[in-house]
Amino acid sequence: MMIIHQLTAKMQAPRVFCRTQRTLAGLFRHSSDMADFREVFSKAKRVAIITGAGVSAESGLPTFRGAGGIWRKWKTQDLATPEAFSRNPSSVWEFYHHWREMTLAAKPNTAHRAIAECEARLSKQGRSVVVITQTIDGLHHSAGSRHILEIHGNLFKTRCLSCGDVEVNRKSPICAALEGKGSPDTDAIDAQIPVNALPRCKEHDCNGLLRPDVIWFGETLDSHVLTKVEKELDSCDLCLVVGTSAVVYPAAMFAPQVASRGVPVAEFNTGVTPNTTRFMYHFQGPCGTTLPIALARHESEVI
Ligand SMILES: NC(=O)c1ccc[n+]([C@@H]2O[C@H](COP(=O)([O-])OP(=O)(O)OC[C@H]3O[C@@H](n4cnc5c(N)ncnc54)[C@H](O)[C@@H]3O)[C@@H](O)[C@H]2O)c1
Ligand SMILES: [Zn+2]
Numbered sequence: 001m002m003i004i005h006q007l008t009a010k011m012q013a014p015r016v017f018c019r020t021q022r023t024l025a026g027l028f029r030h031s032s033d034m035a036d037f038r039e040v041f042s043k044a045k046r047v048a049i050i051t052g053a054g055v056s057a058e059s060g061l062p063t064f065r066g067a068g069g070i071w072r073k074w075k076t077q078d079l080a081t082p083e084a085f086s087r088n089p090s091s092v093w094e095f096y097h098h099w100r101e102m103t104l105a106a107k108p109n110t111a112h113r114a115i116a117e118c119e120a121r122l123s124k125q126g127r128s129v130v131v132i133t134q135t136i137d138g139l140h141h142s143a144g145s146r147h148i149l150e151i152h153g154n155l156f157k158t159r160c161l162s163c164g165d166v167e168v169n170r171k172s173p174i175c176a177a178l179e180g181k182g183s184p185d186t187d188a189i190d191a192q193i194p195v196n197a198l199p200r201c202k203e204h205d206c207n208g209l210l211r212p213d214v215i216w217f218g219e220t221l222d223s224h225v226l227t228k229v230e231k232e233l234d235s236c237d238l239c240l241v242v243g244t245s246a247v248v249y250p251a252a253m254f255a256p257q258v259a260s261r262g263v264p265v266a267e268f269n270t271g272v273t274p275n276t277t278r279f280m281y282h283f284q285g286p287c288g289t290t291l292p293i294a295l296a297r298h299e300s301e302v303i
Contacts, residue, residue, distance in 0.1 A: 003222050004063060005220045005223065005226060006049070006219070006220050006221070006248065006249075006250075007152070007215050007217050007218065007219055007220075007221060007248065007249070007250075008217065008218070008248070008249045009077050009215065009247055009248050009249075010218060010222060010279035010295065011158070015208055015287075020108065021038075026233055029283050030055075030078075030138075030248040030267075030276065030277065030280060030282045031280065031282075032280055032281065032284070033280060033281075034283070034293060035292065036101020036281075037264075037266055037281050037283075037294060038072065038294070038298055039293070040238060041238060041294065041298060042265050042298035042299075042300045042301070043063045043184075044127070044237050045126075045127050045128070045144070046127070046128050046130075046131070046232075046235055046236045046237050046238070047118075047122070047129045047236060047237075047238045047239075047240070048110035048129075048130050048132060048232050048233060048238070048239045048240070048258065049128070049129060049130070049131050049132070049239075049240045049241075049242060049251070050132045050133075050134075050240070050241045050242065050244065050255055051115075051131060051132070051133045051134065051135060051140070051241075051242045051243060051244065052133075052134045052135065052242070052243045052244025052245065052248075052251070053065075053134065053243060053244070053245075054132075054242065054244060054245075054269060054270065054287060055111050055136060055139075055140075055242050055287055056109070056112075056137050056139050056243075057270075057286075058104040058109040058110070058111065058143050058286055058287070059107060059108060059109045059137075059139055060102070060105075060106050060287040061102060061103060061106055061114070061139075063136055063243070063245075064076045064245075064250075065079075065245050067140070069093050070184075071184045071187055071188055072184060072185070072188055073252055074095075076298055077217055079091070079092055079095050080216045080217055081216070081217050081218055082216050082218065082219060083218075085211060085216070087209075089195055089198055090191055090192055090193040090195070090198065091190060091191075091192070091210065093174075093193070093198050093199065094178065094181050094182040094190075094191055094193075095182065095215075096212045097173060097174060097178040097181060097182040098182030098183070098184055099155055100104035100133065100155050100156065100172070100174065101103060101172060101173070101182065103137045103138070103139075103155055103156075103180060104170070104172055106137065106139065107139075107141050107142070108114060108139045108143035109139075110287045110288040110289075110291070111137050111242065111243075111287040111288045111291045111292070112140055112142070112143035112145070112160040112290050113143050113144070113267055113292075114292040114294075114295045114296075115131060115140065115143065115145055115295065116140070116144035117294040117295070119144075119145055119146060119147060120144065121133075121297060121303070124303045125301065125302075125303050126178065128147065128256065129147065130148075130149065130232045130236075131145050131146075131147065131148045131154075132229055132232060132254065133147045133148060133149070133150055133151065134149060134151060134152050134244060134248065134251050135150075135152075135155055136152050136153055136155045136214050136247045137155060138154055138155065138156055139160040140213050147178065149228055149229055149232070150220055150225070151215070151222075151225055151226070151251060152215045152221075152222065152251075153212070153213045153215050154214065154224055155167060155212060155214065156169060156170050157212070157213035157214075158174075158199060158210040158211065158212060158213055159210065159211055159213040159224050160201035160203065160208040160210055161208050161209045161210070162201060162206055162207075162208025162209070163201060163204075163206045163208055164202045165201060165206070166189060167203075169210075170197075172176075173197045174199050175195045175198060175200075176197075176246065177191070177194075177198065178193070178199075179199040180193075181193070195209060197239065198210070201215060202283065204302050215294060217221075221250065226232060226249070226250075228239075229254065233254055233258050234261075236258060236263060238263065238264055239255055239258040239259075239263060239264070239265045239266070239268075240266050240267075240268060240291075240294070241254075241265060241266070241267045241268070241269075241275075242253040242263075242267075242268045242269070242287050242291065243268065243269060243287050244269075244273070245268075245273055246260065246273040246274050246275040247274065252275070254275075255267070255278075255279065256275055257281055258280050259278050259280070264278055264280045264281065265278075265279040266279065266281035266282070266283065266294070267280070267281065267282045267283070268280045268283045268285075268287045268290050268291055268294070269282075269283075269284065269287075270284065270285060270286055271284070271293055272284070
């Protein structure tokens with residue numbers, strides 16, 4: 001299977017998708033029958049769970065397309081770019097500092113926990129669960145999930161622009177100059193932090209400028225991670241797609257590609273997405289409520 005590697009956001013599904021969708025919508029009605037889904041789940045040996053920002057919404061972290069998707073006067077798509085960082089590294093760091101502080105205060109919710117518990121239980125039965133996530137908050141890890149592919153990076157890793165060193169960094173604040181900065185309010189004043197007071201590399205006196213180790217719009221996803229994703233998508237026999245708007249590529253293609261192999265895909269979302277009609281199941285509502293029901297121990301599970 002071929003996957004495009006560059007991170008892009010499309011507000012509308014490409015034309016060809018819309019046409020396919022209309023055709024399929026007539027033929028293929030998705031179901032919201034939880035008992036039916038649970039039967040399929042009880043027989044699955046390799047479960048792939050694709051998650052987006054919506055999985056962390058009930059932990060208090062705003063989604064990009066929700067009300068919290070604007071920081072000061074900018075949309076996230078305008079800040080999360082290499083061009084924005086080279087033009088104004090201070091503002092981009094203020095934005096990420098705000099996100100890091102919010103995330104450090106957040107806890108995994110019942111959806112993250114249901115996924116982690118399911119992985120632990122199924123692994124004892126010789127079955128597998130992989131989480132392929134677009135979130136950068138690390139909450140799947142905090143909830144206890146072990147097999148995680150973070151395709152968009154992690155807020156708590158930094159990358160040095162000079163030496164390329166990648167480090168885990170959970171410092172709060174990440175540097176003294178960002179203390180108390182990063183307010184998302186529209187009338188907040190730009191801190192205009194000089195570039196040498198922004199987070200700098202500690203590796204062997206390198207002192208290079210650090211950036212968050214996340215994938216920005218227009219950048220290429222890590223090919224090693226994508227190869228692993230491809231393998232999981234090609235071999236899963238059940239796929240769940242949770243809290244993603246299906247407009248950020250390449251992740252938006254993952255679940256439709258699994259569905260095109262005839263594998264059952266179940267979508268968990270508070271709304272509908274451009275992909276909803278392509279899937280076998282759609283469970284509408286907050287995933288903190290729907291996922292614990294969907295992934296609970298099935299009566300046929302002996303361990
Ligand atoms: N927590 C995070 O790490 C975080 C937060 C915001 C954005 N992002 C990044 O933003 C990009 C946006 O793409 P995306 O598709 O992941 O997010 P998105 O913001 O585009 O879409 C969120 C989706 O989640 C749904 N949703 C909201 N609350 C929900 C809930 N309680 N239960 C179920 N569904 C819910 C919405 O209907 C929407 O379809 C990604 O690249 C991601 O890395 C990450
Ligand atoms: Zn360095």
